[in-house]
Amino acid sequence: MTLLTVTDLRVAFPGPNGRVVHPVDGVSFTMERGETLALVGESGCGKSLTSMALLRLVPPPGRITQGSGILLDGQDLLSLDERAMREVRGGRIGMVFQDPMTSLNPVLTVGDQVAETVRAHQRIAAAAAKARAIQLLGEVGIPEPAERYQAFPHQLSGGLRQRVMIAIALAGEPALLIADEPTTALDVTVQAQILELLERLRESHGMAVLLITHDLGVVAGRADRVAVMYAGQIVESAATDRLFRSPSHPYTQSLFASIPRIEGPVGRLAPIPGTVPAAHAWPAGCRFQPRCPRAEERCAVTPPIVTLAGGQTCRCWLAAPTP
Amino acid sequence: MTGSLARALWLAWRSPTGRIAAITFLLMALVALIGPHLLADPTLIPDAVSGAAAPSASHPLGTDQLSRDVLSRVVSGARVSLAVAALAVALSLTVGAAVGLIAGYAGGLTDAVLMRLVDGALAVPRLFVLLLLVLVWDRIPLAALILVIGVTGWFGTSRLVRGEVLRLRRAEFVQAAEALGATPGRIILRHLLPNVAGPLIVTATLGLGDVILLEAGLSFLGLGVQPPTPSWGGMILDARPVLLTAPWTSLFPGLAILITVLAANLLGEALQSAFDPRTA
Numbered sequence: 310m311t312l313l314t315v316t317d318l319r320v321a322f323p324g325p326n327g328r329v330v331h332p333v334d335g336v337s338f339t340m341e342r343g344e345t346l347a348l349v350g351e352s353g354c355g356k357s358l359t360s361m362a363l364l365r366l367v368p369p370p371g372r373i374t375q376g377s378g379i380l381l382d383g384q385d386l387l388s389l390d391e392r393a394m395r396e397v398r399g400g401r402i403g404m405v406f407q408d409p410m411t412s413l414n415p416v417l418t419v420g421d422q423v424a425e426t427v428r429a430h431q432r433i434a435a436a437a438a439k440a441r442a443i444q445l446l447g448e449v450g451i452p453e454p455a456e457r458y459q460a461f462p463h464q465l466s467g468g469l470r471q472r473v474m475i476a477i478a479l480a481g482e483p484a485l486l487i488a489d490e491p492t493t494a495l496d497v498t499v500q501a502q503i504l505e506l507l508e509r510l511r512e513s514h515g516m517a518v519l520l521i522t523h524d525l526g527v528v529a530g531r532a533d534r535v536a537v538m539y540a541g542q543i544v545e546s547a548a549t550d551r552l553f554r555s556p557s558h559p560y561t562q563s564l565f566a567s568i569p570r571i572e573g574p575v576g577r578l579a580p581i582p583g584t585v586p587a588a589h590a591w592p593a594g595c596r597f598q599p600r601c602p603r604a605e606e607r608c609a610v611t612p613p614i615v616t617l618a619g620g621q622t623c624r625c626w627l628a629a630p631t632p
Numbered sequence: 633m634t635g636s637l638a639r640a641l642w643l644a645w646r647s648p649t650g651r652i653a654a655i656t657f658l659l660m661a662l663v664a665l666i667g668p669h670l671l672a673d674p675t676l677i678p679d680a681v682s683g684a685a686a687p688s689a690s691h692p693l694g695t696d697q698l699s700r701d702v703l704s705r706v707v708s709g710a711r712v713s714l715a716v717a718a719l720a721v722a723l724s725l726t727v728g729a730a731v732g733l734i735a736g737y738a739g740g741l742t743d744a745v746l747m748r749l750v751d752g753a754l755a756v757p758r759l760f761v762l763l764l765l766v767l768v769w770d771r772i773p774l775a776a777l778i779l780v781i782g783v784t785g786w787f788g789t790s791r792l793v794r795g796e797v798l799r800l801r802r803a804e805f806v807q808a809a810e811a812l813g814a815t816p817g818r819i820i821l822r823h824l825l826p827n828v829a830g831p832l833i834v835t836a837t838l839g840l841g842d843v844i845l846l847e848a849g850l851s852f853l854g855l856g857v858q859p860p861t862p863s864w865g866g867m868i869l870d871a872r873p874v875l876l877t878a879p880w881t882s883l884f885p886g887l888a889i890l891i892t893v894l895a896a897n898l899l900g901e902a903l904q905s906a907f908d909p910r911t912a
Contacts, residue, residue, distance in 0.1 A: 361811075364811055366807070366810060366811055395813045395814075395815060396813060397813070398810070398811055398812060398813035399811065399812030399813030399814075400813055403812070404808070404811040404812060406804055406807075406808050406811075408804060411803065411804040411805060412804040412805050412807075412808040413805055413808075414805045414809070414822075414823050414826075414827070415805070415827070416637070416826040416827055416829070417822065417823075417826065425814070425818070425822065426812050426813070426814075429812070429813050429814055429815070429818070430813060474808070477808075477812060478812065480812075481812070481813065
């Protein structure tokens with residue numbers, strides 16, 4: 310069953326010289342109940358902004374443009390009033406942020422911060438909210454949750470803090486959990502634990518997880534499907550094993566070529582030349598074309614979105630059937 | 633209340649000046665609280681007025697020209713001066729924090745309007761406004777004096793709080809609270825206010841000294857606390873004719889002002905450096 314349908318999502322910001330730029334430019338995807346979708350891309354590709362747009366929290370002066378569509382359980386989030394939208398935030402959509410060092414309030418105990426979100430989404434007494442918070446802290450694998458309830462964020466390790474953030478995100482029993490680079494700020498050893506925790510909670514709570522990351526290694530084996538973003542657009546999407554076996558977009562192929570591999574011949578890594586250009590400097594036609602090793606003349610024209618076998622989609626001329 | 637707050641208070645207590653200032657201030661408050669119950673009525677004028685008498689066993693700080701006991705007047709003056717200062721500072725702190733929090737969090741037009749009003753208010757000299765307001769009353773009631781000092785004292789506080797809020801509102805934990813459905817009121821009270829508690833405590837402590845001086849000044853001009861209620865500023869005013877012949881009548885209230893204001897300022901500075909992360 311479809312949980313989330315995003316159609317043609319566009320976020321507009323005032324750009325240089327009075328122009329309007331779209332750092333998120335026509336993003337469309339769907340998510341099934343209980344599925345994990347990974348949104349992958351380099352910094353500046355618009356993946357975090359996409360997740361904030363789902364919660365309608367685009368930082369001003371940015372705004373979501375007319376014609377964008379966000380349907381959660383068939384309900385149009387873009388037509389909700391602010392009050393109803395607040396209930397969605399932390400309620401049906403939970404969110405885990407990148408840096409647990411800065412996303413917890415330093416002067417409140419971690420338990421109070423969990424209980425606060427519990428009470429923001431359920432009408433229950435303070436004592437019941439506290440009991441629920443302790444239960445959530447236990448569920449995310451925090452040892453001695455009743456004692457840790459009283460701890461301040463600075464008294465906990467990074468991994469424990471991220472577990473607290475996840476407990477807060479779970480407080481409203483969300484149907485969709487957005488995890489924006491949930492392990493980027495953590496030690497490698499802790500990363501795997503947090504990803505395993507997210508996986509376990511997804512199963513026990515029947516949540517869908519939108520995993521936002523720049524790290525294809527995080528995606529492998531964790532996500533059901535992957536959407537690769539480049540310059541404000543999804544350039545390729547596919548089931549995870551299919552994407553890893555046969556990446557179709559030159560950008561995705563370049564991403565794989567830039568990751569070190571354990572098997573196979575030892576050779577130089579192939580970094581992608583250049584960086585993602587800023588939103589006001591995107592080229593006409595294919596946006597990857599200036600950095601693409603396989604660019605052709607027709608790439609100056611906006612490429613079509615081609616659907617390949619198994620539902621894999623690719624925004625590239627090279628994937629198009631030759632006429 | 634909170635970990636970092638308790639830590640800063642502890643740091644301030646551990647610094648020598650902070651501790652001396654805090655003890656002095658607490659002693660002064662204690663004297664103001666219980667002293668008047670132990671001493672003679674400060675307004676009592678004996679039937680036989682014998683003029684100002686030098687300090688003696690029966691009047692440790694002497695008497696003034698109406699033969700009133702200077703010690704009991706200084707002690708009662710402490711009660712009046714500290715009460716006026718505490719209430720006026722509490723009022724200006726509340727208003728200043730509320731305006732600063734709302735302006736900083738709401739931003740946009742609300743912020744612009746509130747801050748231009750504050751800019752305007754800050755451009756008017758406070759003493760001028762106070763003199764104008766207290767002249768409206770022939771004999772200003774104590775409650776009105778507190779109100780007038782309180783409502784003319786919050787402008788700086790509101791700016792300070794707004795600045796802190798502008799810094800905090802882009803903080804990730806505030807964005808996280810928004811993303812998890814916290815209402816604006818909840819964000820202001822639970823996430824922003826506790827994080828500006830430090831600067832507010834420093835402002836309050838330094839403000840106490842300022843307001844004690846201000847009240848003493850107004851009372852000295854005869855526009856503050858009205859006789860027969862004793863106040864330090866009023867006592868110095870009364871003592872003017874005998875300044876040279878009976879110096880104890882003005883010396884002791886003057887010393888009381890000096891010690892209290894000095895203690896408030898030193899405590900404020902100790903708290904300031906305790907809250908400063910660079911010295912922690």
